[in-house]
Amino acid sequence: MQLNRSNFLRFLIQSEPGKPAISNGLRAVLALGVPLLIGQLINQRESGLFVGLMAHFVNLANIGGPYQIKAKTMAQATLGITASVFVGTLVAQVPVLAVVLTLLWGLASGFASLYGNAGANVGLVVVISFITTIAQPGNLEVALMRSLLCLIAGGWAMLLSLVMWPFRPYDPIRLALADCFSALAQPTGGIANYIQAFVSKVATTENILEIRKALETARTALGTLRIGQSSRSWINEPFLLLIQDGDRLLGLVVALTELLETHFQQQQYYTVQQLVDDALAEISFILQAIAKVISRKPASIDLGNLKRIYEALKEQESLQRKAIAGSETDYTTLVAFTNLVLTLKKLIEQLQYTAQTAKSLADRSKMSQRDIDRLLLFEEEQRSLLSLLKENLTLDSAIFRHALRIGVSLTVGVILYSVTNLPMGYWVTLTIILVLKPNLGATFKRFFQRVGGTILGAVLAAILLATITSKPVLDIIILLTVFFGVSLIAFNYGYSVIFFSIFVLLIIDIGHPISWQLAGFRVLNTLIGAGLAFASHYFIWPNWERDRLPSQLATALRECHKYFRDVMAVYQGIKERDSSIISQRRQTGLAIGNAQASFQGLLREPQMHQELVEPVMTLLLYMGRFTNAVTVLAVHLEHFRGTVPLPELETLVRQISLLLEQLADSVQQEIPPPPLPELEETLQKIQPHLQALRTARIEELAVNQGHTPIRQAVIDYSILDLEIDQIVRRLTAMHSAMIRLISSK
Numbered sequence: 230m231q232l233n234r235s236n237f238l239r240f241l242i243q244s245e246p247g248k249p250a251i252s253n254g255l256r257a258v259l260a261l262g263v264p265l266l267i268g269q270l271i272n273q274r275e276s277g278l279f280v281g282l283m284a285h286f287v288n289l290a291n292i293g294g295p296y297q298i299k300a301k302t303m304a305q306a307t308l309g310i311t312a313s314v315f316v317g318t319l320v321a322q323v324p325v326l327a328v329v330l331t332l333l334w335g336l337a338s339g340f341a342s343l344y345g346n347a348g349a350n351v352g353l354v355v356v357i358s359f360i361t362t363i364a365q366p367g368n369l370e371v372a373l374m375r376s377l378l379c380l381i382a383g384g385w386a387m388l389l390s391l392v393m394w395p396f397r398p399y400d401p402i403r404l405a406l407a408d409c410f411s412a413l414a415q416p417t418g419g420i421a422n423y424i425q426a427f428v429s430k431v432a433t434t435e436n437i438l439e440i441r442k443a444l445e446t447a448r449t450a451l452g453t454l455r456i457g458q459s460s461r462s463w464i465n466e467p468f469l470l471l472i473q474d475g476d477r478l479l480g481l482v483v484a485l486t487e488l489l490e491t492h493f494q495q496q497q498y499y500t501v502q503q504l505v506d507d508a509l510a511e512i513s514f515i516l517q518a519i520a521k522v523i524s525r526k527p528a529s530i531d532l533g534n535l536k537r538i539y540e541a542l543k544e545q546e547s548l549q550r551k552a553i554a555g556s557e558t559d560y561t562t563l564v565a566f567t568n569l570v571l572t573l574k575k576l577i578e579q580l581q582y583t584a585q586t587a588k589s590l591a592d593r594s595k596m597s598q599r600d601i602d603r604l605l606l607f608e609e610e611q612r613s614l615l616s617l618l619k620e621n622l623t624l625d626s627a628i629f630r631h632a633l634r635i636g637v638s639l640t641v642g643v644i645l646y647s648v649t650n651l652p653m654g655y656w657v658t659l660t661i662i663l664v665l666k667p668n669l670g671a672t673f674k675r676f677f678q679r680v681g682g683t684i685l686g687a688v689l690a691a692i693l694l695a696t697i698t699s700k701p702v703l704d705i706i707i708l709l710t711v712f713f714g715v716s717l718i719a720f721n722y723g724y725s726v727i728f729f730s731i732f733v734l735l736i737i738d739i740g741h742p743i744s745w746q747l748a749g750f751r752v753l754n755t756l757i758g759a760g761l762a763f764a765s766h767y768f769i770w771p772n773w774e775r776d777r778l779p780s781q782l783a784t785a786l787r788e789c790h791k792y793f794r795d796v797m798a799v800y801q802g803i804k805e806r807d808s809s810i811i812s813q814r815r816q817t818g819l820a821i822g823n824a825q826a827s828f829q830g831l832l833r834e835p836q837m838h839q840e841l842v843e844p845v846m847t848l849l850l851y852m853g854r855f856t857n858a859v860t861v862l863a864v865h866l867e868h869f870r871g872t873v874p875l876p877e878l879e880t881l882v883r884q885i886s887l888l889l890e891q892l893a894d895s896v897q898q899e900i901p902p903p904p905l906p907e908l909e910e911t912l913q914k915i916q917p918h919l920q921a922l923r924t925a926r927i928e929e930l931a932v933n934q935g936h937t938p939i940r941q942a943v944i945d946y947s948i949l950d951l952e953i954d955q956i957v958r959r960l961t962a963m964h965s966a967m968i969r970l971i972s973s974k
Contacts, residue, residue, distance in 0.1 A: 852963065
């Protein structure tokens with residue numbers, strides 16, 4: 230797909246979800262500003278600036294979490310930067326050795342991502358410190374002095390992040406958990422966002438994927454923490470329960486909205502629609518209140534209105550029960566209505582538990598930091614670092630290929646600026662390491678954001694240098710550019726580059742008469758570096774999303790199959806209901822989310838074929854809807870009592886399972902799927918048994934018979950009857966989309 234001008238501009242300036250990181254910006258200002266001020270006071274401005282920059286690099290390695298983990302990561306970054314600066318200073322005078330070590334440092338930076346976000350961040354700042362230092366040669370004395378300054382910078386950054394920031398002792402568990410539920414309930418994402426979108430009739434599967442992403446962020450922060458020796462006594466502690474509560478709330482909300490959307494859209498159910506919409510709006514409000522309580526903000530969690538809505542829905546259910554008058558069709562709707570009311574009841578109960586847990590967390594906040602650090606330790610990888618590295622020393626590893634790209638492109642950059650004697654040549658390599666990303670779509674976007682932001686920032690910096698001569702004023706502007714640059718990195722990289730470009734030119738050339746020339750070199754070197762980054766990704770084992778997407782879609786389809794199979798095994802009497810179903814629902818959501826992310830990456834790639842967009846979007850949409858229907862069945866298992874399985878149900882499950890596997894094979898092997906199995910015919914064979922059950926139950930109601938085996942059989946299978954029809958319709962849409970997708974290739 231060739232991006233037109235308006236789409237291309239929107240592609241570059243659109244922001245990522247979330248808000249600017251104001252606290253990170255303020256911390257960066259302190260990290261840089263204090264050493265800069267001290268340097269001016271003792272007439273060592275250059276040393277002060279160096280300490281500030283290195284402290285900023287160490288802060289970039291801070292991934293958050295418990296103090297113990299932050300301290301470990303920042304200490305690693307400090308030592309890595311110190312070693313890089315020492316070695317870089319000495320080898321800068323030996324060009325051949327500098328080139329060889331650049332390759333090695335680049336490879337190491339690429340492999341660092343094997344060890345998670347902490348490893349990736351440390352690898353990035355270490356290689357940045359090396360490639361900037363080899364452009365500034367020095368003797369042993371200079372190398373030792375710079376190393377000492379790096380240690381001072383690391384100590385200052387750790388003091389700032391671990392002791393002075395924030396300016397009161399903080400509980401890592403509570404903050405991580407508050408962030409989790411804030412993400413779940415905030416208006417721009419999470420369950421509240423999904424509810425609001427549903428009430429406004431604009432809900433999509435992307436809303437659910439956003440919730441899943443928020444839950445996984447919480448699992449990364451908390452689920453990767455293991456409990457120490459007293460683990461068994463902490464299983465029911467609030468910070469673990471709230472993560473589980475988020476997952477349960479997600480399933481219940483999806484089931485509630487799926488029931489409403491599937492069975493109550495007719496005009497005669499307007500009152501039901503309004504009551505459920507009101508209930509969803511109230512749930513959104515309660516979730517936001519829970520998030521505030523976790524965050525220690527004043528909030529009142531009141532479920533009174535939600536309970537009144539529930540009573541009104543129960544009254545509507547009672548009216549529906551009295552009005553069925555022997556109608557089998559109305560009785561089917563009554564079963565759906567009963568399940569809707571039961572689902573809302575479970576939601577209320579779950580919210581009560583969650584609210585109580587959130588309130589109890591406030592009492593836990595008085596625990597000492599020593600107790601928390603003793604109880605929580607980072608989840609260490611069971612495999613050794615060496616074995617993990619050896620597993621990825623193959624061209625089949627995407628990490629290995631990306632590490633080679635980094636190493637080769639940095640090496641070419643060093644050779645290029647050394648041979649041509651480009652002023653400030655390290656800007657070339659610095660641009661490479663910041664633009665080059667694991668996938669081509671992200672690199673493509675970074676390329677234009679880096680170039681555009683650098684050009685605009687260089688022009689603005691040149692204007693500032695030409696019009697402002699006051700050093701204090703320029704120092705204030707420097708700190709402001711650091712603040713905005715750091716705050717906007719995750720929000721929009723292009724915006725961040727504008728401020729960082731101004732910052733770089735101001736610290737290099739305050740009051741210098743050739744500022745326009747330096748601005749020109751900054752732009753030129755950035756263009757060269759961005760070009761090398763893009764070229765290396767394009768020519769050195771390119772990682773195209775169009776190559777990855779089929780595998781991601783196939784994985785998502787297979788996870789959908791596993792989820793469906795696990796749920797239906799209970800209805801077939803093959804297994805008992807257990808926690809593995811909830812776990813599989815999570816895995817299915819993650820797989821669909823990965824496929825969605827891969828598709829978004831595909832949209833950012835140049836020369837993406839337009840005809841792929843519609844079938845992939847349709848396939849992802851109906852995978853999400855298929856999962857929603859299975860989730861309704863999974864939630865209903867709480868009321869399932871295992872009566873005799875429906876005739877032909879085994880046949881239908883086998884047909885659907887085969888179809889899902891065929892669709893997965895089709896997209897992975899890029900072959901047309903086989904024709905649809907006779908799903909409708911199998912459904913028709915199931916209907917007579919369900920009809921007989923409904924008829925028998927209506928006859929029982931006529932003589933006021935209550936809890937009977939027939940009633941339980943109707944409870945067990947009527948909701949199944951409603952949802953398998955939706956499942957078949959959605960599978961048919963997925964099959965049709967797959968045919969269009971394969972034919973478009």
